[in-house]
């Protein structure tokens with residue numbers, strides 16, 4: 001079984017993430033979307049909320065599984081018996097950090113390969129951070145995120 005891990009904060013999941021998941025699931029038997037439990041980042045949505053929004057969206061797609069993880073990604077990949085890590089590349093600005101992470105992960109576990117996937121052009125400017133900013137300022141995010149996420153964002157920022 002060819003299994004890949006798609007790790008991230010997913011705070012919250014956007015149409016860009018879903019585009020990457022759709023591409024990845026065509027290449028692998030199973031894609032495990034792994035939500036990082038990282039207190040340092042101070043997410044807007046709790047780990048459970050981020051997992052729920054993913055379950056409601058990506059979780060409904062065949063051969064996609066939602067999980068949480070903490071600690072080293074390569075250790076999680078090993079435990080899940082996954083040979084690949086998927087990351088999305090939007091622009092050159094993503095490259096330096098992703099390159100560093102990929103080479104460090106290879107150093108920690110040479111058996112895990114990092115694969116970069118590019119989203120549809122219209123999603124290249126999309127990030128969870130910018131979606132949260134628009135929602136915070138009262139803008140309409142419905143073309144950037146699934147309906148349940150737009151609703152959750154409205155709920156967070158309602159006065």
Ligand code: ADP
Pocket residue numbers: 007008009010011014015016017020086087088089090094118119123124125126127128
């Ligand atoms: P992290 O905190 O690990 O960067 P994110 O949830 O922001 O978590 O992103 C997870 C992965 O998804 C990263 O590889 C990121 O580059 C990618 N990603 C995020 N938004 C998009 C998008 N719009 N198109 C393609 N990839 C994306």
